[in-house]
Amino acid sequence: MTTSEGGGVVPALTAGDLVGAVPGLADTGIAVDVVNFRSRPGASLTFADLADLARSVHQAAADTSGIIITQGTDTLEETAYYLHLLHTGPQPIIVTGAMRNPTLAGPDGPANLLAATRVAASPHARDRGALVVMADEIHAADRVRKAHSVSTQAFTSPNGGPLGYVVEGEPRFLSHTAPRHAVPTPVRQPRVGLYTATLGDDATYLSATAAHFDGLVIAGFGVGHVPDTWVSTLTALAQQIPVVLASRIGAGPVLTSTYGFPGSERDLTERGLIPAGFLDPYKARILLHLTLAAGANAQETAAAFRAVAYPGEPWPWPQQPATNAPTA
Template structure:
């Protein structure tokens, strides 16, 4: 195996400009800007986009590139807007023991106190360390190490924008070394590689007073649906008939809009409660947030049309 593969996708870490920054720096230029970054590195420009413009096709291609390079570890630099989603997709696709570390920057290189160089140095350090093996895809920013399946971007501008509400960070960097302080009991990966079949998965968020009209319209136009419900999995009672009908045609996943905790399975029993919805065929997302549940369902729908298998896979991922 070679050293660490560094792949650039663009994002704030690679942005310059006087009147509104844009991703103009190459991956090599970003690497060259980091004091103290040493070791055997293979640097590759893959995309040059803002984080919000990346696609699932980009990520499938990226996962294949990383697999083919057979590096001891890989670092992906990209825009922070979608790191919590892209890292989870890579985590689902990556079956090897070598770590993939995703990082970026909250402050672009034109600003005082730009955090990109420190984040990249930390990411390469983690990717090269044997302690990070078998942890799948990790997110490293602000000297914290997060599991892709847990991490959330929870602040729009703060340099410490990433947290892991369910379980906390896996570790930290101290004195230039990764310190892993907890490990997930197991991790989930897709049972087979995804295809590029066109699939549409909707995400509908429960809000106070919503009568379900938009939900009914959306559910007729998608191949799968994720519901970002109140609390442990509750929706307005006006939603119940629409969700019950949708669950007879397509997979409908029940997640929580809160950003932390777990979807319930057997606490509340009123119409629109988690128990009521699960009895009507919805699939509980466990601790998966709605964004990650949507990506998981999308990828599963490209590998199988078997409703029982999709349910089983989502339940397995939710338990990870």
């Protein structure tokens, strides 16, 4: 982003501009090939954009040690998880951005790009899929989320914390990554909705909007609860399309067997809703989108969520990365 004639900042800098503004990058000895893929605000990205990006990443991966994606932070966490689910190679995909644009004092973009470059070139980052590098922290794509609108420390991983840090220019991994799963290449673009539970909602709007979707994620209260007035609507929907139950909290899991009242997580899963485990609603929507985009049936979709929620459960497709992540 940089200043526009009409006021405010807009995406106008090229990838070469970004790389050229990084102090110390040449001193690392890391060769960086620059590609201008697309120039759009993060808020305007579409699944079609990400599908094109994933194809470009796949084509370029064999000739690189790692790949860095720079984008606006609005949808950065969703891009990272999307690429993570489609990437089967050992090369790390590092997604990074900036919270403070270059027109402000102390922009963080150059530092984030330098850290991302060091992580992308590190042998310790291989076989970990997509990672997010911001503020010298290394986050797993399936955990990270933007938790502050303006802070340079905006990105956190509530479930498990960062995988590691960039310390004195060296990536240091302290934690394991979860087993990697690869969704087959998309063959269509389904419409997947996200509906959040709020106090007093009687499901009128849920009923009106759900008919337009091929799949739906419900961001429920707490451990996966909704108002009892939703039960009949969700029961009917779950017989027609995959309906995934996540928590609007963004940290902690959806439960499956603790509460038993109408609209509780146990009641809803018995009615056919698919629990999202530790995935927050935004990542659950990405996983649901990609499973449906790959042509998955209801059983394969449910199996994919079980495998992500419970390591050791069988993954429904044979396509897998060659190796899992190394130990920390």
